[in-house]
Amino acid sequence: MGWDGGSAFSLIASGTCPNGRGHLPKRRRAWAHMQHRTVEPVGADPRVELVAQSDERWLRFLSDAHPSLFHTPRWCSLISTEYGFPGRVALALSGSTVVAGLPYAEVNDFRGRRRVAYAFSDVCGPLGLASAWPAIEAALCSEGIPWQIRSLLAPSAAADSIDSPGVHQTMELPATVPQALAMTHEKQRVNARRLERAGGTCRKISDRTFLEPFYCLFATLRKRKFRLLPQSKEFFERLAAAYFPEHGFALFAELNGNVLAAMIFLAEGDTLYYKYGASNADAGDLRPSNFLFQKAIEEAVVRGYRRLDLGISIDEGLRRFKRHLGAASAPYYVGRYAERPKTEEVAELERTLSALTRVLTEPEVPLAAAADAGAALYRFFV
Template identity: 35%
Template sequence: MSALSVVTADPVTDPRWRRLAGGPGSSLFTSPPWISAVCRSYGFTPEARIALDAAGEPVGGFAWVAVEDVRGRRLSSLPFSDRADPLTAGGPVFTALLDAAKTGEEQLTLRCLADSPAVADPRLRTVGEAAWHGTPLDAGVEEIHRRIASASRRNIRAAERAGVRVEVRDDLDAVHAFHRLHVGLRKHKYRLLAQPREFFENIWHEFRDDGRCVTLLATLDGEVIAGAMFLEWNDVIYYKFGASVPEHLRARPNDAVYWTGIQRGVERGMRLVDWGLSDLDQPGLVGFKRKWASDERRIVTLRSGTWMQAPEQEEFGRELGELTRLLTDPSVPDEITARVGALLYRYFC
């Protein structure tokens, strides 16, 4: 390890980071286009450290952003991402990267798969756990259809009988249609604000080339009743966002969307469908994904340093929660709730 050197880099523009982000252990969330979309949407400046071997070849990388607002200063790797695994399989390389980051006593939060070398670093403690699901696309459509749960196969047929149709769209209007669905679901089911429409637009702009971003819209009698955004990176198709209209769930539109996403992944030559993070306190969502996925792992949230909030910062957190409760009330028009989300969502990281 004596020949190892660590350099500062911009993970959006540095070609060495792009090489790492296209290699083993990488994911959508450490890809330059994803980091660019997040940072442009929320006004963040990304930072990274890249480890180089004696020949100057990149052998590891670690990226984060510094968030500084009324809630205090903290470091996140990376905000509004399912996970951001350090791009190395070696513990000593990650140690060198974290040393070079010089986070000190600042609070650093990162999410990664439970087998990441970051988990073994004594400076980091586990503060949370979530589920991850994946479906290998190592067979044809018929074989994958046989592998999924029988309940899913029945629901696919039920959606067909009900007249559900799934459109595969790559245009910005479809993104806007999905966002309206997304705002409504988060507001009326969970009493939560939604990410700003600009975030979805930036994702589309970053991934639209070569069909790497599609919006699947399930319709019934001409009405959009469910949808999802699928993104591609490094031969993996990612189910990133999904939403549906609760009163139409008996038509099984979500099953129709999931199955269409799997078929597209096979057609595009992808090796895996990544179904993303599911909080363990949402057993319904975890159970739904298990019907489609044969792989299940754990995503852990790690934290280092301290974050001492001043009384006024704690008060802001309470007020933010109260504002969310008020502005997701059913009496508030969805358009207003969406505009509020665009203003306030950055404070939830």
């Protein structure tokens, strides 16, 4: 059993692409998705302006800068619409030429005003000339507003604190599906076959019909296993409207009409991003997540993507799982700047938020109530 509608091999052989455009996306050079370039600027340090996300100079710069998913106006607008965080950019210029930029969200809640590059993103570092990074740091610190970043580029000594809690993992994709599967660990290949041998199938959905089966599984996993509130269902509706079908899709692992696992993938440039996923805890022996990731690798190669971004990982178990998929690891850094002492009022509100989350994720609390709470409170988890 495999893909609905045909095998990966037949798609490659025909040269067609499942996105309906009839051709594979143009491949770009492997360095294109690095979050900063190593070319050095000529002349004095750049000046930095803090501008709106819609600034035409930033948009023109992005058109040639090979941004990641989290640099783009599409992602920033999604977060702004859902949580009310205005999107801004620290724009570095040499004369009238944009040489670098860093998008960030303006957050204002019970903790006070602060900036996050970028809110609810895996990693979002400065894009452009690496040597412009100190000027961007200085500009964002100049007003004394606390801000933080999670990036593959290490913060400088200007940061009040620097942590490296985990790794960012990506898989560089070869030209063919057999080559890609050969990069995976034998254990991954064995586990991926379990569901298939039991009669399981993979279904791909690129429209809003993904929402109900995905959200039910996703919210249930968040509540029962992790004791966390889920994002709102409306958030995923907006995500689908922004990305599906041209820039994203969902995959479902199914057996006898039941959904065992589901994943959302988003695309930017030559990279496919694994962004959200969930599985049925009772189906663990069938390894539906291994099955779906193998199908995602096949889909990424068929579509002509050069890279599968698997996001960040903190615990060793998750790191090992992604390494078995063929992913390489790089440390990421969390930098915090212009930090202020936490007041007792803020600390008390954070304790209350934590306690409320525990109460709302108790087994006897209906899933709908936890989902409603997540819709109201998720913006405070940034």
